[in-house]
Amino acid sequence: xxxxxxxxxxKLAVNNNSSVGSRIFDTLNVVALVGLALIxxxxxxxxxxxxxxxxxxxxxxxxxxxxxxxxxxxxxxxxATPTFIRSLLTTVVVTAVGMVVQVMLTFTMAYPLxxxxxxxxxxxxxxxxFTMVFTGGMIPTYLVVRDxxxxxxxxxxxxxxxxxxxxxxxxxxxFQELPQALEEAARIDGCNEMxxxxxxxxxxxKPIIATFSLFYAVAIWNDYMSPLLYIxxxxxxxxxxxxxxxxxxxxxxxxxxxxxxxxxxxxGVKFAIxxxxxxxxxxxxxxxxxxxxxxxxxxxxKE
Amino acid sequence: xxxxxxxxxxxxxxxxxxxxxxxxxxGTAVLRYRWLYLMLLPGLAYFVIFKYLPMYGVTIAFQDYLxxxxxxxxxxxxxxxxxxxxxxPDFTRLLANTLILAALHILFVFTAPVIVALMLNELRVNILxxxxxxxxxxxxxxxxxxxxxxxxxxxAADFGVIAAWMRDLLGDTTKIDYMAQEQWFREIVIMQxxxxxxxxxxxxxxxxxxxxxxxxxxxxxxxxxxxxxQLWHVTLPAIRPTVVVMAILASGNLLDSGFxxxxxxxxxxxxxxxxVFDTYVYYAGVQNGxxxxxxxxxxxxxxxxxxxxxxSNWLAKRMGQRGLF
Numbered sequence: 213x214x215x216x217x218x219x220x221x222x223k224l225a226v227n228n229n230s231s232v233g234s235r236i237f238d239t240l241n242v243v244a245l246v247g248l249a250l251i252x253x254x255x256x257x258x259x260x261x262x263x264x265x266x267x268x269x270x271x272x273x274x275x276x277x278x279x280x281x282x283x284x285x286x287x288x289x290x291x292a293t294p295t296f297i298r299s300l301l302t303t304v305v306v307t308a309v310g311m312v313v314q315v316m317l318t319f320t321m322a323y324p325l326x327x328x329x330x331x332x333x334x335x336x337x338x339x340x341x342f343t344m345v346f347t348g349g350m351i352p353t354y355l356v357v358r359d360x361x362x363x364x365x366x367x368x369x370x371x372x373x374x375x376x377x378x379x380x381x382x383x384x385x386x387f388q389e390l391p392q393a394l395e396e397a398a399r400i401d402g403c404n405e406m407x408x409x410x411x412x413x414x415x416x417x418k419p420i421i422a423t424f425s426l427f428y429a430v431a432i433w434n435d436y437m438s439p440l441l442y443i444x445x446x447x448x449x450x451x452x453x454x455x456x457x458x459x460x461x462x463x464x465x466x467x468x469x470x471x472x473x474x475x476x477x478x479x480g481v482k483f484a485i486x487x488x489x490x491x492x493x494x495x496x497x498x499x500x501x502x503x504x505x506x507x508x509x510x511x512x513x514k515e
Numbered sequence: 516x517x518x519x520x521x522x523x524x525x526x527x528x529x530x531x532x533x534x535x536x537x538x539x540x541x542g543t544a545v546l547r548y549r550w551l552y553l554m555l556l557p558g559l560a561y562f563v564i565f566k567y568l569p570m571y572g573v574t575i576a577f578q579d580y581l582x583x584x585x586x587x588x589x590x591x592x593x594x595x596x597x598x599x600x601x602x603x604p605d606f607t608r609l610l611a612n613t614l615i616l617a618a619l620h621i622l623f624v625f626t627a628p629v630i631v632a633l634m635l636n637e638l639r640v641n642i643l644x645x646x647x648x649x650x651x652x653x654x655x656x657x658x659x660x661x662x663x664x665x666x667x668x669x670x671a672a673d674f675g676v677i678a679a680w681m682r683d684l685l686g687d688t689t690k691i692d693y694m695a696q697e698q699w700f701r702e703i704v705i706m707q708x709x710x711x712x713x714x715x716x717x718x719x720x721x722x723x724x725x726x727x728x729x730x731x732x733x734x735x736x737x738x739x740x741x742x743x744x745q746l747w748h749v750t751l752p753a754i755r756p757t758v759v760v761m762a763i764l765a766s767g768n769l770l771d772s773g774f775x776x777x778x779x780x781x782x783x784x785x786x787x788x789x790x791v792f793d794t795y796v797y798y799a800g801v802q803n804g805x806x807x808x809x810x811x812x813x814x815x816x817x818x819x820x821x822x823x824x825x826x827s828n829w830l831a832k833r834m835g836q837r838g839l840f
Contacts, residue, residue, distance in 0.1 A: 234742055241634050242643070248631065249650040252714065255665050256653075258676065262668070274679040321558025324551035331544040336555065339562060345767065346821050348569025349813030350774070350793075351800040355575075356568050374561045405550035434658030436775050441801060452660040456779065459664040460694075479674060486664050493656050500656065501649060 256490070263287070263483035270479045286480030290488065295446075296454065300488075302366070303451040307432045310370035314428040315421060317374050318383055323409050325380070326387035337384075344377050354441055368442035369435065369450070376431070379424055386420050387413065426500050430493060451489050458485050576811035589807075596811035605795065613791040616777075617769045619701060624708045625765055628716025629758060635717060636724045636750065637742075651714025662707050663779035670694060670703070695784040704780055708773075723757040724750065759836040767824030770816045792816045 257277050262270050263286055265279035290296050324330055325337055347353075353372060362368040390413065398408045414421070436452045443449070449457070459482045545552060571586075576596055578589040600606055631651075638644040654662070669677045672690040682688065693699045731749045740748065772791040781789040790798070792812060800809030824839075832838040 231741075237742070238637070238639065241637055242640075245631075245634055245638065245643075245647050248713075249647045252651050252654060252710065255669060259665065259668065271674045275676045317558050317561060320554045321561075324548075324555045327548075327551060330548055330551055331539070331541070336559060339567075343562060343566040345824060346570070346817055347566065348572050349810065349817055350796050351806055351810045351813055352569035352572030352575070353565065354801060355572055355806065356565065360564075371561075372565050374565070375558055380558070405548070406554065409554065430656055434656075434660070436658060436660045436779070440778070441797075452658055455660045455664050460667050460779070479668075482664070482668055486661060486668070490657060490661055494653070497653060497656060501652065 259483050259486050263480060263487045265480065265483075267477050267479055270483070283480075285477050286484035287488075289476045289481060290484055295449070296485075298447065299449045299451050299454045302448060303433060306366050306369050306450065307429050309366075310373075310432040311425050311429040313370055314374050314376075314432075315425050318376070318380050318424065318428075319414070319417070319421065320409070321375065322380055322383035323387055323413060324405075325384045328388075340377050340380060350441070357442055363442055364445050364448060365442075366448070369432065369438045372438065373431065373435070376428070379427065383420065383424065386417070390416060422499070426496055430496070430500070433492065455485050455489050458482055573810055573814050573817075575807050576814045578807055580807040580810075582806075592807075596808045597815065599808060600812055600815065605790075608787070609790060609792055609795055612788055613770055613772055616701060616704065616772050616791065619705050620708065621765065623705055624712055624716075625762070627709055627713040629720055629754070631713055632717040632720035632724065632754070633746070633750065635721060637746075648714070648717075651717070653714070654711040655715035657711070659711075659773075659775040659779055662711055663776070666703060666707060666780070667694060694780075695782055697785050697788045700780065700785045700788050704776065707776065707780075719761065720754050720757055723754045727753045756837055759831050760839055763824060763827045763831055763839045766827035767820050769823050770819055 254277075258275060261277050261279050264282045264284065265273075265276070266281055266283050266285075269276075269280055325333055325340075327333065357363065357368050357372055362371065394412050394416075395408050398412050399405075403411065434452065435450075436456070439448075439450045439453050443453070539547070575586060575589065577591060577593060578586075579592050579595075580586070580589045584590075635644055635648065638647075667675075669675050670693040672678055672692040675693075678691065678693060681691070691699075693703060727749065732745055735745045735749055770792055772793050774793040774797065777789060777791055778794050778797065781794060793816075796809045796813045796816075799805045799812065828838045828840060
C-alpha cells in the first residue's frame, strides 16, 4: 500500500490550488471520507462499549461509545458456559490445523506449476482455472463430503476448502518471479526438486507464507456455510454458529442450552459474543494489512 | 545419474525456448520430473475430489437420485427436474428476488468502490489517506455472521440504535422489527454489502491509479486542464480497463447472491422476498432432501453464470475493451 500511494499525492501538492472550487471540493471530499471511516468503525466501538454495559443501560441509551458503569457480567457468563468453551476450542484447533493443511497443499502445488518446462503444467493450470468459472455446486459437493464419511467431522470444515485457486495462482506467480540462480546452484549441488523447494524456495517465501496463512486462517475462522452444511451435532458447533444462535436464531433456547442455573444478561451476551468472535481478526488485522495489498495486486496483474 | 536427470533444461544454453524444444516422451518426462509431479499430486487430488467429482455429481440433476442406489443405479429422468423448476410456482419469485438484488448490487455496491477510490485518490494528506484506508478495509475481514449479528443488535426493535433513530425520524412510536419486514430486507442487505465491501473494493482501483504516469497530469496542467478535466481525461481512462475486468467478473456472479449473507438474513417472515437461488438450493437439498431437484437448480445457476461471464467478455471485446480472456 505504502509504495503505491506515494507517487500520486506529490503531484497534487504542487497543484495550483488557488481555485475556490478546488478548495471546496477538497473540504467536502475529506468530510465525506472521514464520514465513511466513522460509519465503518462506530458500530464496532458501540458493540464493544455495550458488551461492558449493564442491561438497563443497553435498553435505555440508544448509542454510546463508553458505558456509564463498566460491568463484565456478560463475559463472565459466557466464559463460564461449557458450550462456549467447547466451541472456542473447536474453532481455534480447526483454524490452526486447517491453516497448516491449506498452506502446505497450496505451496507444494504452486511450486511445480511455476516450472514452465514441466510437461502437463498447462493442462493442470487450466483444470484449476476452470474451477474458478464453474463448480459442481452446493449439493454435489455436499454429497461427496457425505460419501467420504466426513459429515459431523471437523475435516469437513477444512478439506473441501483446502486450496483457494486464486491464492494458488498468486503463489505460483510469486514462485515464477523468484531468481532461478539459487535453485540452479542447489540442483548442481545434488539437491532434488523436493530439496530445492524445502531448503531454498520456502525460506525465501517466508513473508508470502505468513500472508496466506493469515488469509486462510481468517477464512476458516469466519466460515459459516461449512459448519451449517456439514455439522449437525451441537457439541461440534463452531464460534460462528454460536454467534448466530445467540444473536439471532433463538437466543433464549441457545442460552438455556448453555446454562440453566444462572440468569444470563440476555442483551449483554449478544454484544459480548460478537466482540469475542471479532477480536482475533482485529488483533491480526495490522499484520494482514501489511501484506494484503501486495498479494491482491500480484493476483490482479498476472494471468 | 539421478541428479543429471533432475536438472531442468533451463540449465542448458538459453538460445532456444526450452518449453517447446524439449518434447520428450511421457515416460521420460515423468521419470525426469518425478519430484515435481509428486509435489503436484496432493493438490491435484484435492481438485479432483472436491471440484471435479462434484462436477461429475451434477449428473444426478438428470436422475431421480436415491442415496442407496448411488450415481450409477438411480433412474434417469432427463430434464424432469428442470421442467419442474421452470414451470413451478417458485421460479419467477426466485428469479425476481435474485435479479433485483443483483441489480441493486451493481447499481450501488459495484460502483461505490470506484467512487471512493477516486475520492481517496484526490486526498492530499497522505497520513489521512492511509488512516482512512486502514479503517475502511476492516469489515472485509469480518464474517457475514458478525455482520448479520451487528445488524440484529443495531436494528433490534426493543433496544436497537437504528430502530430508535428511525422512530425519532419518522415520528413513529410503533416498534418495527426490521428483520421481520419484507419491505426492509433488500435495503438492509445492500447496506450490509456496502459496509463490508466498499473499502476493500477500492484496492484494485487504487492500484490501477497508482500506475498512472505523473507526467500525464503534469502535461495536462501545462495545457491548462482543471482538476475536473484531469480527472476526466487522465484518471478515468486509467481505471477503465480495471472497471471492465471487474464488471465481467461481476456479471459471472449475477445469480450468486452470496449464500451466507442471504441465509443469515432470511427469517420465516421475509422469506417471500429473501429467498434466492443459493438459499433455495440449500433449503430444497439439504433441509428437504430433494438432492436431484436442488442439483438441477444449482446447475441452472452455474451454467447461466458461465454464459454470462463469456457473454460479457465477448461484449467487452466488441466494445473495444481488452476483456478478461
